[in-house]
Amino acid sequence: MHFRQFYLGCLAHASYLIGSGAEAAVVDPQRDIDIYIEEAKAHSLVIKYVIETHCHADFISGHHELASRTGAKIYFGARADAKFPFVPVHEGDEIDMADVTLRFLETPGHTPESISILVFDRQKSSTVPEAVLTGDTMFIGDVGRPDLLGSRVPATDLARMLYQSLHAKLLTLPDDVKVFPAHGAGSMCGRNISSDTSSTIGEQRRFNYALQPMPEEAFVKMMTTDLPEPPSYFSRDAQINLEGPALLEDLPDAIAFSPEAVQKMQRGGHLILDTRPSSQYGAGHIPGSLHIALNGQFASWAGSLIKPDIPLLVVAEEPEGVREAQTRLARVGLERVSGYLKDGVIAWHMANLPLPAMEQISVEELRQRIEEKSIDLILDVRRPKEWEGGHIPQATSMPLDHLAEAASSLNRDARIAAICASGYRSSVATSLLEQLGFRKISNVVGGMTAWNNAKLAFAS
Numbered sequence: 465m466h467f468r469q470f471y472l473g474c475l476a477h478a479s480y481l482i483g484s485g486a487e488a489a490v491v492d493p494q495r496d497i498d499i500y501i502e503e504a505k506a507h508s509l510v511i512k513y514v515i516e517t518h519c520h521a522d523f524i525s526g527h528h529e530l531a532s533r534t535g536a537k538i539y540f541g542a543r544a545d546a547k548f549p550f551v552p553v554h555e556g557d558e559i560d561m562a563d564v565t566l567r568f569l570e571t572p573g574h575t576p577e578s579i580s581i582l583v584f585d586r587q588k589s590s591t592v593p594e595a596v597l598t599g600d601t602m603f604i605g606d607v608g609r610p611d612l613l614g615s616r617v618p619a620t621d622l623a624r625m626l627y628q629s630l631h632a633k634l635l636t637l638p639d640d641v642k643v644f645p646a647h648g649a650g651s652m653c654g655r656n657i658s659s660d661t662s663s664t665i666g667e668q669r670r671f672n673y674a675l676q677p678m679p680e681e682a683f684v685k686m687m688t689t690d691l692p693e694p695p696s697y698f699s700r701d702a703q704i705n706l707e708g709p710a711l712l713e714d715l716p717d718a719i720a721f722s723p724e725a726v727q728k729m730q731r732g733g734h735l736i737l738d739t740r741p742s743s744q745y746g747a748g749h750i751p752g753s754l755h756i757a758l759n760g761q762f763a764s765w766a767g768s769l770i771k772p773d774i775p776l777l778v779v780a781e782e783p784e785g786v787r788e789a790q791t792r793l794a795r796v797g798l799e800r801v802s803g804y805l806k807d808g809v810i811a812w813h814m815a816n817l818p819l820p821a822m823e824q825i826s827v828e829e830l831r832q833r834i835e836e837k838s839i840d841l842i843l844d845v846r847r848p849k850e851w852e853g854g855h856i857p858q859a860t861s862m863p864l865d866h867l868a869e870a871a872s873s874l875n876r877d878a879r880i881a882a883i884c885a886s887g888y889r890s891s892v893a894t895s896l897l898e899q900l901g902f903r904k905i906s907n908v909v910g911g912m913t914a915w916n917n918a919k920l921a922f923a924s
Contacts, residue, residue, distance in 0.1 A: 485562025517599025573626020
């Protein structure tokens with residue numbers, strides 16, 4: 465058996481290629497699928513099966529890409545409401561590939577059509593599975609959220625399904641069966657996912673908080689209480705995945721534009737997306753640009769903050785960064801990339817166009833400004849649970865995904881410092897504040913991690 469996990473940190477997403485003999489299956493593929501084709505070719509495998517453990521909401525799947533490129537058939541749980549041809553699978557259905565059998569379990573709860581996949585390496589055993597691919601039903605340290613379908617299926621109903629899927633099916637497997645989920649830490653499809661990307665049934669039975677013995681009603685209450693708000697793009701991406709995404713080859717190539725052309729297009733409604741590190745953005749940037757650095761959870765924040773109908777112009781350190789940004793944007797359904805700034809910010813500077821800086825301050829500088837009362841407002845843009853875990857006493861909670869609306873009532877002349885966990889999200893926040901007309905803004909480098917490491921004042 466050939467088995468490989470592919471982990472995409474930008475989206476905290478895990479996908480898999482499993483092969484035996486001359487055939488291979490790909491499970492939960494990302495939208496750009498060359499990695500699977502190259503892996504299959506390197507091991508003399510032909511991709512015949514594309515399996516979705518459920519309809520994904522947090523990224524655009526590569527199922528159509530793989531089917532188009534390889535001729536593979538797409539497999540979904542039988543309850544999937546997909547609008548394109550697929551092979552519906554039921555409990556106990558199997559795919560055989562030489563020495564490997566993939567057996568499907570119907571494990572609804574995260575979504576009604578969710579499935580898990582038992583992987584049998586028949587050279588070792590034809591009765592005991594080597595592994596189980598759990599999709600978003602079971603994560604390492606957590607289980608899938610039952611609330612992401614909104615009003616289509618009540619979260620309480622899905623939570624009851626999830627309880628049965630976990631206790632009547634997955635937890636009946638032997639302790640040494642390996643567990644491979646579809647997501648890791650950082651995904652909003654759970655709320656307490658471990659940074660580990662694999663485990664065993666036994667380890668999860670012992671250490672996963674959601675799998676401890678409890679009555680069904682207690683589980684339902686736990687899984688439907690105090691859930692973080694899902695990102696705004698989830699429902700959009702889920703619909704795209706059910707309808708069938710456009711092929712990447714059909715999307716237009718990004719065009720290089722001169723600084724003057726970029727300035728004109730910005731005035732005409734294009735959004736300039738600056739993907740450079742926060743230090744470079746802070747040193748000088750195009751006025752009114754949105755800053756989301758590639759070196760973080762770029763795709764998920766872009767999906768949350770950018771409307772899909774807005775045309776984009778990318779600013780990057782180098783041409784490879786433009787291509788990477790376009791790929792990552794497409795992974796969350798943002799396809800309107802018109803082009804990019806040719807030769808980057810240096811060209812903007814050489815054209816004598818305005819290039820304002822965004823002040824970057826240390827936590828020690830922030831503490832001094834608090835003591836001197838030379839700061840009016842500290843905006844903590846982390847999520848509510850992070851805020852509840854501890855914050856600067858003088859700070860105000862204003863989560864990044866709602867900052868644009870919440871900040872509209874603030875004084876535009878206020879001296880503001882933005883802070884998050886590391887400085888990544890707060891840099892995004894400073895660009896949003898600048899778009900709203902704020903001018904006295906600072907980004908706190910290192911965020912609350914640096915604040916805590918410096919043992920500065922802390923409220924909980």
